[in-house]
Amino acid sequence: MKSVGIVVEYNPLHNGHLYHLNESKKAANADCVIAVMSGQFLQRGEPAIVPKNIRTKMALQAGADLVIELPYAFSAQHATYFAKGAVSILHSLECSALCFGSEDGDINRFTKFLDHKKRQQSLIDQEVKQMIAQGMSYPTAYSKALSQVIGLQDEFDITRPNNILGIQYIEAIDYFKSSIKPLTIKRIAADYHDETIDHTSIASATAIRKVLSTTNQELYNQYVPSSTSLELNNYLQTTKLFHSWEAYFHLLKYKCLTASAYELNNIYEAVEGLELRVLQKIKQASSFEQLMNEVKTKRYTWTRIQRLLTHILTNTSKDQMSEYLNDGHVLYIRLLGMTEKGKEYIRLKKKNLSIPIYHNVNQQNQHDLLLDVKATNTYASVLSSGLQNDLMKTEFSQYPILYQSTSKSFLKV
Amino acid sequence: MKSVGIVVEYNPLHNGHLYHLNESKKAANADCVIAVMSGQFLQRGEPAIVPKNIRTKMALQAGADLVIELPYAFSAQHATYFAKGAVSILHSLECSALCFGSEDGDINRFTKFLDHKKRQQSLIDQEVKQMIAQGMSYPTAYSKALSQVIGLQDEFDITRPNNILGIQYIEAIDYFKSSIKPLTIKRIAADYHDETIDHTSIASATAIRKVLSTTNQELYNQYVPSSTSLELNNYLQTTKLFHSWEAYFHLLKYKCLTASAYELNNIYEAVEGLELRVLQKIKQASSFEQLMNEVKTKRYTWTRIQRLLTHILTNTSKDQMSEYLNDGHVLYIRLLGMTEKGKEYIRLKKKNLSIPIYHNVNQQNQHDLLLDVKATNTYASVLSSGLQNDLMKTEFSQYPILYQSTSKSFLKV
Known part of the structure; x- marks a missing residue:
């Protein structure tokens, strides 16, 4: 069975993501789509607007056959570890291809760029070091150094966020000496950071979240699949909130001050x-x-600071992180959701797996899943008592969520 | 100038406390009343219903000339350290007498009992050890051992809570080899733990707090001085809450789970x-x-567990506590409030003081006051942002609160 891996956050899943998923499947000529998805806290160092179980349901309804959690140690991370974690999982599952969305859309220009880069690596490192010493943040220094040393090759713009991430995926494939084939789909409209909605059916997740926080919530319906819309509405009706940093501010403050x-x-x-x-x-x-x-300076990016605050909030220490990061090699496969095809894929690959597959937390695996459970406990802390306990229990009972794609129904949620 | 020390929590200050204050002053024939008062967290291991600045105002209006904070390290403590901390402060201030309320009311029976106890100490220790091994809590074992070994001397009932505390005060005076004269006032009506209000003007603080949490808040007016009533009403109108463990439960849970x-x-x-x-x-x-x-067992008293939870909430470690406990010798005098007479008393005693007097937190003393500031930061965490910041700032600006007893007005709050 041929599979394609995609790396997602689905915060929330929108039409652009749906397009990416379908095109990835086509481009890889795959039978099975494996979505590696961030858990409760995301790469930008912030809580997802709805928990991972809800986003798993969105992913399955959009066509993913397997939803695997990108563990906390890798999800609330800068691009290099984020990419390594995702690729490590896909490599373990013997995934055939990884298809990422990018501003460029031409995989040859990525590989060509990387060839250049490899040859110039020491010069780039030197430039980065100098720029950081001048007070520049790492990501800015890095992309500046790349443009300076390599220049604009064939108009390939390395400063665009999804191109940067794409580079990291390919470098991670290289790092694991994996046979995963890198592919890319050109993103249509809507920049990653766009805050306005102006396209007819495609808007960035940032823009959609912005609309979600206004009173006129119906506005986002045209930009997300109806299943996403339904899941978002259900969650809001039950909990009366979408998760955002502001909701956690009092906990963060309490934690810092004690x-x-x-x-x-x-x-x-x-x-x-x-x-x-x-x-x-x-x-x-x-x-x-x-x-x-108040905290922001030239030296530290917004997301860099947010990630620190996330780790303060979840009380994640340097020692703990180093244990779970394990030089980029994810220690387990955490199965959040699957279709029948996904189940079959796991059955076929299970015997070759070098790391364990976990469905839920139990006595045996609780140490492995410690950071993910702690992330969920933290994430649940802003809910009312009953809902808080319910969400905490999902770690022990809910996963994997089973979806029958033929009848479009959940067999177990 | 002759002074009498009293050890108080004023949670809230009621008519029974007022009686105790006035009678103490008479009994000691004192010019100046020094109230050593618990800060934000109390001996039973719970937050005070209103912060220490409000309770300081209550104390000054009731007739205290000096209000000194019993530091966090001593206030959220079992009776022995609680008493040692208070006596250590009064001893430093060369207080003439300490007058405590007790169920018994006859100081001679206390001293007589303690003479007995000293002679039988090793036997008592042995009994306590055995009973604890059988699963009994320390306070129960201790009072049981006392009755078994010493018996009921002259009908002196050592199992009553304020008699127990009285014993600790006298033992602490002994410990510091202090010349403080112990005195006691018989408590009128209302047991410490009484939960009902049935006396005409005296009710326990427990009963009053119970009424405070009901809708019919006017009910407590007859049991508290009008100044207390006013302060309570003002606080409630500003913050919309009285502090109780329930308000802190979500922070405690977040802390435990991370x-x-x-x-x-x-x-x-x-x-x-x-x-x-x-x-x-x-x-x-x-x-x-x-x-x-759920946590309660025979082995641990309710207050013992509450104190652990208080230390978890404030994140107070064993090492920190041992530093600040300093074998019972309080490291500083924290002045919360004073009248002109109190100010004069401090002026007279200042030169003999072996420990510093602090009015507020600054660069120099911030390490000494660390636990108290942390207690206030924690205590303020359940207030809305603006009020939270205001309360946190009181540590740096508000104390000591100055009260002019002749004009019955605050010169600085």
Whole structure:
């Protein structure tokens, strides 16, 4: 059975994602779509608007056959580890291809660029080092160094966010010496960071989340599949909220104001005194946005700071992270959802797997899944008591969610 | 100037307390009343219903000339350290007498009992050890051992809560080899733990808090001075809440569910796996009361568990506590409020003081006051953003609150 891997967050799943999923399947000529999806906290260092079980249902209804969790250690991470984690999972599952969306859309230009880059690596590293010393943030320095050293090859623009991520996927495939074939689909309309909705049916997740937070929520219906719309509405009706950093601000503040300097410094990504800057600013901040605006400097990107705050919130230490990052090799496959085809795929690949497959948390695997459970416990902390306990229990009972694509119905949620 | 010390929590200050204050002043023939008052968290291991600045105002209006904070390290503590902390402060201030309320009311029976006790100490210790081995809680074992070994001397009932505390005060005076004269006032009506209001003007603080949580809040007016009533009403109107454990339950749960086993075990009073029992039970609990009922065993008293939960909430470690407990010797005098007479008293005693007097938190003393500031930060975490920041700022700007007793007005709040 031929499979294609896609790496997603679905925050929320929209028509652009649906297009990417379908085109990926076609491009790879695949029978089975494997979606590696971030759990409760995302790459930009923020909580997903709805929990992973809801986003898993969105993914299955959109056509994914397997939904695998990108563990916390890899999901709330900069692009390199994020990509390594996802590729590590797809490589373990003997996935045939990985297809990512990009601004460029031509895989040959990616591979050509990487050939250039390999030859110039030491020069690039040197440039990056110099620019960081001048106070530039790493991502800016990196993309600046690339353009300076390699230049614009065949008009391939390395500064676009999805092109950057694509580069990381291909480098990760290289890192694992994997036979996964990299493919790319050109993103249609809607830039990653676009905040406005102006296209007829495609809008960025950022723009959709912005609309979600307004009163006129019906506005997003034309940009998302009806299944997404239904799941979002159901969640909102039950919980009365979409998750955002603002909802967690009081917990973050409580945590910062009761932690010792030693404890804060132990948190992953707490370097160069950034955590002390957070502590100093949070005392007077009365909202998350205010805190971010106060903490932000040229040296640290918005997402870099948000990731630190995520790790403070979930109390994830440097030692813990280093154990679970395991040099990029994911320690387990966490199965969030599957169709019958996905189930069959797992059955076929199981015997070759070098890492365990987990459906839920139990006595035996609880240490492996510690960070993911802690992420869910943290994520659930803003819900009312009953709903909080329900969401915490999903780790132990709900997964994998089974979806019958022929009857379009869930067999177990 | 002759002074009398009283040890109080004023949660809230009621007519019984007012009686105790006035009678103490008479009994000691004192010019100046020094109230050593618990800060934000109390001896029973719970948040005070209103913050210490409000309770300081109550104390000054009731006739206290000096209000000194019993630091966090001593206030959320079992009776021995609680008493040692208070006596350590009064001893430093060269207080002439300490007058406590008791069920017995005759100081001679206290001293006589203690003479007996001293002679039988090794036998008592042995009995306590045996009873604890049988699964009894320490306070129960201790009072049982006392009755068994010493028996009911002159009908002196050592099992009554305020008699127990009285014994601890006298033992602490002994411990510091202090010349403070112990005095006692018989408590009129209302037992410490009484939950009903039936006396005409005296009710226990427990009963008053119970009424406060009902809709018919006017009910308590006859049991508290009008100044207390006013302060309570003002606080409620501003913040819309009285502080209770239930308000902090979601923070406690968040903290437990994100802390590592190692971190929880480092918390003060986390012994014999009690913290793991808390962790296990809190996962399914949906209220503080439910948690307490689930955690409670014969071995641990309700207050013992509440104190552990307080230290988990404030993130107070064994190492920190041992530093600040300093074998019972309080490290500083934290001045919360004073009248002109109180100010004069401090002026007279200042030169003999072996420990510093602090009015507020600054660069120099912030390490000394760390636990108290952390207690206030934690305590403020359930307030809305603006009020939270205001309360946190009181540590840096508000104290000491100045009260002019002749004009009955606050000069600085």
